[in-house]
Amino acid sequence: MSLTSAQRAVLSNLGPGPLPPTYFQKSQSLPMNTIVRFVPQQTAWIVERMGKFNRILQPGLAILIPFIDRIAYVKSLKEVAIEIPSQSAITADNVTLELDGVLYTRVFDAYKASYGVEDAEYAISQLAQTTMRSEIGQLTLDHVLKERAALNTNITAAINEAAQAWGVTCLRYEIRDIHAPKPVVEAMHRQVTAERSKRAEILDSEGQRQSAINIAEGKKQSAILASEAERAEKINRAAGEAEAILLRARATAAGIEAVARSIAEGRDAAQGAVSLSVAEKYVDAFAKLAKEGTAVVVPGNVGDIGGMIATALSVYGKVGDAQAKTMARHILEQGKVIEPAPQGGSAEAAKGPKLAPTPEKAT
Secondary structure (H helix, E strand, C coil), X not given: CCCCHHHHHHHHHHCCCCCCHHHHHHXXXXXXXCCEEEECCCEEEEEEECCEEEEEECCEEEECCCCCEEEEEEEECCCEEEEEEEEEEECCCCCEEEEEEEEEEEECCHHHHHHCCCCHHHHHHHHHHHHHHHHHCCCCHHHHHHCHXXXXXXXXXXXXXXXXXXCEEEEEEEEEEEECCHHHHHHXXXXXXXXXXXXXXXXXXXXXHHHHHHHHHHHHHHHHHHHHHHHHHHHHHHHHHHHHHHHHHHHHHHHHHHHHHHHHHCHHHHHHHXXXXXXXXXXXXXXXXXXXXXXXXXXXXXXXXXXHHHHHHHHCCCCCHHHHHHHHHHHHHHCCCEECCCCCCCHHHHCCCEECCCCCCCC
């Protein structure tokens, strides 16, 4: 690249020796002063006039004075990704980690970015590394792994606080990789395995518990349904029995009413028939007691057969004593005579009274 006359004059004044890198090395990649220049979009050109800051060229047409104006700095206003190299950091629980990341920055003030710091990109990179080590030292390993987003936010805030004077803003910082020592990684793997085994056992026990609850609930519902069915059956049976009893009571009442009506229509004849029926049933019942049992309850007037029959007839309640005795005599005449039991303690006496045979009529 050919040098201008002004540059040759500067070189002659400097004499032999190395050239200042910050001035001439940058000028080799900078646009030359061709009087008329076109500034690209999202780019800021810093113009120095006679070595002093003059102005910032905006995108578009720019007119420069030859030999006096010089384009000293070219700053891109686009977002730039800066790779942060891997570095060591010690956590709060004394675990050494290897971390690297990516930093996204953008120039918001071309003047400060040119004259506020020698190399803005290098300064931002070093600031990001020191800030990351500081933030990692405040957290344990578990928090570093779980709170990566919060860690990125804290690093971004710390970088922005220091980079304001450089005309550069940090948009975001992302931790890319975290490398822990091998023993720590193995311990973490064992911990994860144990935790998963624990959760599997808990889920298995929960499944068994739920299964037992479902089975018990099913048995409960089955028992409830069975008891309700039994209850309904008993209610239906009781209702049927009640209805049957009611029907029998109605039938009995109807029969009694018919008997009462018959008695009312033919009082004397009906009373005689009823008295005869009551007396016959009383004698038959007493005869059965004498046959079936060895020890029986004997009425006090067992010797008075007529009196017994009269007593039975008096149960009817509507028969007088005279009529009862008359009916008793009539029964005796029919042939059913009860002999009194012999006195004393013999076995025959213990058997109670016995019926005498009916006398046969002479032929």
